[in-house]
Amino acid sequence: MNTLEKVQNNLAKFSKSERKVAEVILASPQTAIHSSIATLAKMADVSEPTVNRFCRRLDTKGFPDFKLHLAQSLANGTPYVSRHVEEDDSPESYTTKIFESSMASLDTARQSLDIAAVNKAVDILTQAKTISFFGLGASSSVAHDAQNKFFRFNVPVICFDDVLMQRMSCINSNEGDVVVLISHTGRTKSLIEIARIARENGAAVIGITARNSPLSLECTLPVTMEVPEDTDLYLPMASRLAQLVTIDVLATGFTLRRGPRFRDNLKRVKEVLKESRVNKDLTI
Amino acid sequence: MNTLEKVQNNLAKFSKSERKVAEVILASPQTAIHSSIATLAKMADVSEPTVNRFCRRLDTKGFPDFKLHLAQSLANGTPYVSRHVEEDDSPESYTTKIFESSMASLDTARQSLDIAAVNKAVDILTQAKTISFFGLGASSSVAHDAQNKFFRFNVPVICFDDVLMQRMSCINSNEGDVVVLISHTGRTKSLIEIARIARENGAAVIGITARNSPLSLECTLPVTMEVPEDTDLYLPMASRLAQLVTIDVLATGFTLRRGPRFRDNLKRVKEVLKESRVNKDLTI
DNA sequence: TTGGGTAATGTAATTTTATATCAGAAGTCA
DNA sequence: TGACTTCTGATATAAAATTACATTACCCAA
Structure with missing residues (x-):
């Protein structure tokens, strides 16, 4: 108080x-x-x-x-707290509430994120022959984002939205392959099955999901966090942000682990891409 | 400060x-x-x-x-400051830095976001015959997210990743159509052209981009914000988060503007979707 | 009332903490 | 190199907070 x-x-x-x-x-x-x-x-x-x-x-x-x-x-102002948007909120008011709730969620996510698991995940990713990112629905855009990031690291990356393609891809997976599954609740049936299939084939299965969820139990390495989500009326948002940032953390850990030479190389690749564009701008 | x-x-x-x-x-x-x-x-x-x-x-x-x-x-709520990840950061350290930088960026974005423009954008969106969301590269996932959200509102939504498809779509646009263009820098040439084309056809063009950027100048309604982005080595992240949250703000404004009956309807639709799933879970 | 006991308050000593002074070290430029 | 400036830390001093203990005020039973 x-x-x-x-x-x-x-x-x-x-x-x-x-x-x-x-x-x-x-x-x-x-x-x-x-x-x-x-x-x-x-x-x-x-x-x-x-x-x-x-x-x-x-x-x-x-x-x-x-x-x-x-x-x-x-000190004026209160710390960022999740606040629900009300019926008669002004634009200013609901804008502030949504932004602050997002920030509060990220903070919660950070605090509940299992750092040791992050570290292990980075370990596994750096040693992967191929990396697959799978998510469904809203989480599929997170998977795409991940693909985008790791693709630039010059690692073979796979990413499918489609359940059947995901399944087929996992059936063909082997030891040395890494499958990253993204699901907020960790209760999406098809993803849980995919986790099992990949695991049985010897692939490492990283799950970015909720602690103790069915999915987390099927993974070889659950990277869990807790994100309060008000899905009652509005659409899941907080979890997506948290997943995106987590992917960013993994990607960063990846580049750090790969050492300075790798990062210099990454920078050069980026420069080259810039040059090839008319507007000299890749950040879009 | x-x-x-x-x-x-x-x-x-x-x-x-x-x-x-x-x-x-x-x-x-x-x-x-x-x-x-x-x-x-x-x-x-x-x-x-x-x-x-x-x-x-x-x-x-x-x-x-x-x-x-x-x-x-x-106490002010933002102990969060953007800090660069260092060579020898521990997993704990870089995780914290990335999360906190993300939060700091969201805060900056919120403060620089033009609320009046948000309000007008909501106005325009609620009256749209069709809504198109276009982004390229990293911003394309934001466009997808937007499609996902507005699709549930039972509004005709268009979303293309492909420059040519975007262009064709805009060439066929008319008065009453709304085109939302997403670009952090606002300097992506093809998007700027698309803005012009759409505008010339009488469509409303909303740009989620940087203030005074070339793109913002071509839009009928720029919704601008400033997001500090360290793209030197790591990949653009902050801007994407800010864009996602901004889309969420627009979607929320949209549902608020549509009134309680609309929201009840939205809730019902959601319930129905839940029932149709084996795992009774849509939030993924 | 009044005297014993308890809680509240203050005085003075002690300890902790912060600041000022100055001397030496490190860096800079001719 | 040497004169100059800037930076830094050791020591001394001052300020502030806390402790220990003494005193006072208050309450209640005899």
Whole structure:
């Protein structure tokens, strides 16, 4: 809870002197955070230890720590939080909400992402003979994105939208092949089957999906994360963003693992592509 | 300006030792605000006065004052700053950097997004006879995403990756048609031509692109934003995320504008889709 | 009331933390 | 190289916060 509110709400629980301190702070919080304990004590007409005790009562470590908390609560604006779009939101309002919710989701995704798994995935990818990216529905665009990225690394990349093609591709997979399956819920039946098929053929199966989902259990290496998704009315968005960024992380890990010479090469390839374009611009 | 960003942006202006301090703070701002000057100095492997000088260089009165400012900037919701991935980053480190940079970019995009244009775009989209989404390269996946979204609204949606198909489609466009062009730089020649063609045929041309770019000038309604993109070595990512979220904003505006009955309908359609699936899950 | 006990508050000492001063080191340019 | 500037850290000093302990105020039973 906001520290300033806490001061306000606990007003009744303070002792007489502590309340004096609280009142001085509430009267002018900006002054409070820029004062020393001595100054504040004088303003409240109490002793310095009283101010200190007041701070501790609010579960802070002491006066400086209290000031820090207070400063944070005074800082305008709230941290990014998922907020639902309401019926009568203005354009400004729903735009802000959607952007901030997206950011909040990415933050959640990052915190829940299994870094060790990311590292292993990079390991596996760098050693792959071929890499396949499969997703369905909304996740298929993520697979395409992945193809786009890894293709530039000069690695054989496969990417299909079609369930049958995905299946056939996996039936023909071998040891050394890597199959990356992308699914937010990890409950898409056909992808789960594909995971099993690829695994039985000896391919490494990386799943970018939810922890403990059916798909994650079929993968040789689940790269899991949790993304809160409000799919009730609006369309899944947060999970897609998180998947895209995760792919970016894997691609980055890939280039880092390959070492500087590889990256120089990548840069050169990019330069060449630029030159071949009329508008000298590849970033589109 | 946000103090943490200030630290990041002035990195070049600091002296060698001051930069060490900056890096320690950027690595873990939360730790920094809870440390004493001595602890921080030790972490950065510099002397205490150096830390103090560092604080003053950032226009604060001293170390405690700096901590206060930093605390506020952390509370502000964006502890996220774009940071480049370094050669020897650990998986944890580059993962965090990429996620946070993505979030920072989204924030920048939001702030620079022209809300009035968004509102007009929603206006135009709700009245469209058909909507076409065109992008090239990386932006084509954004176009696909848009198609996916608007398709569910029961609006005729067109989407092509191919330049010639895009062109042909635009040649046949009429008044009442809406063409949405997606390009980060707004300097892709073929898209600019397509914009002109569509416009000459009386179609409304919405451009999701950079402000004052050649493409934006050819559009009847540019929806512009600024996204910092480090395309030097790594691949364009931030712009794509921003575009995706922007499409989501437009789609949301669209459903809001269409009113509650439309949304109920949308929900029903979704339910029906769910039922028709074995795994009862559409979110993939 | 009044005296014992408890909680609240303040004084003074101590510890911690931050800043100022200055000297030496490192870098820069003629 | 040498004069100059800039940067950095050791030490000293000042400021601030915290602790320990003493005092006061308050409450309640006798």
